[in-house]
Ligand code: CP
């Protein structure tokens with residue numbers, strides 16, 4: 001029973017629509033101090049090889065809200081840290097748990113875990129994708145009165161996990177996307193090819209941030225140095241900073257989004273990050289509500 005969520009491309013438009021709708025419903029219920037115990041009695045493991053504040057805590061709190069138990073595992077504290085294989089670990093965890101949420105480096109590790117598990121596996125970020133973030137962000141966008149199937153998003157920065165998941169989401173949902181990156185930091189070519197085969201939206205990769213943001217309803221940025229890339233140079237990214245000058249090229253009412261953590265003075269200025277157009281903290285809160293919708297989608301399907 002249940003289903004994996006390893007990449008955005010596994011989803012249908014109607015499934016994303018339903019998760020957005022359910023996230024809104026769960027948010028409303030939470031405001032009234034309620035939460036359905038739809039996952040009552042379940043145990044879900046979180047196997048995180050990278051740091052996390054929002055994703056870990058929102059899934060842990062969300063599982064509690066839904067009546068389930070979250071079990072956090074630092075791989076170093078398990079036998080994975082002493083060389084037990086991911087395949088053997090998957091079989092063992094499947095016999096105790098009702099679902100596994102993994103944050104790791106290579107996408108292939110998440111896939112190998114899923115292939116050897118008999119319970120659903122949810123990707124909570126790999127180097128390639130961050131599907132739960134993008135579903136949650138589409139909920140945040142729709143909550144702002146923007147149709148998540150008909151708008152333009154400009155992504156500025158490094159074309160890795162967040163950008164890749166937006167490319168896949170654009171092709172499924174139909175919104176237009178302009179990804180502005182320095183040369184050599186373009187989104188994954190396979191994900192770009194799959195998106196262009198679907199052909200449902202305009203997806204542009206450009207080296208010109210000012211042209212990317214023109215006509216965009218939403219500007220989105222992410223850290224320049226992702227987890228696992230520590231020590232990487234950031235000079236090439238400086239023209240892609242979301243700052244006051246860039247906003248002068250935009251429409252008047254442009255939303256600014258950031259998955260967080262933010263590095264003020266790098267990918268975004270403090271003025272923009274803490275200004276009235278930025279919804280980063282709402283995005284962070286919404287990870288709780290959308291995370292609960294994703295858990296129900298994967299574990300109850
Ligand atoms: N946005 C996000 O995934 O944040 P964390 O790394 O804190 O989980």
Ligand code: NVA
Pocket residue numbers: 126127160161162222223225226227259260261
């Ligand atoms: N690209 C970032 C996203 C953090 C949520 C990283 O992988 O570190």
